[in-house]
């Protein structure tokens with residue numbers, strides 16, 4: 192563990208808000224480019240998501256297009272099979288993004304990811320897309336998580 196990661200863990204243990212950039216895979220973002228993904232709290236990776244808790248998601252991206260709308264589509268990929276993962280707010284324009292989206296601008300997409308108690312305690316890959324007016328991805332990211340009781 193490097194010094195920075197150690198410091199972050201220490202701050203998290205001390206109860207500070209700890210948002211660590213999450214390692215992600217860009218799964219094709221033709222209408223934009225992802226700069227950073229934060230899950231809060233996520234002290235170690237893959238992020239451990241406790242059942243019954245809600246997690247803050249903050250994706251910083253750069254848009255390559257103009258768009259009136261932005262719609263989030265989330266899947267949980269289990270053994271290679273994408274399963275729709277419902278989130279409370281699908282409208283990106285109500286998740287920290289001021290719409291219409293302008294070309295060549297940075298945006299922070301900020302939303303909550305509640306982890307239901309009935310979810311199984313497994314490892315999976317979360318695939319999170321934000322689609323523009325033409326259903327093209329402003330961003331598409333994948334990151335592993337572990338659901339724990």
Ligand SMILES: *[C@@H]1O[C@H](CO)[C@@H](O)[C@H](O)[C@H]1NC(C)=O
Nearest residue numbers: 227229249250251287299301
């Ligand atoms: C989202 O992340 C960006 C970049 O780190 C930060 O500037 C912004 O304050 C964050 N927004 C929220 C609501 O946490």
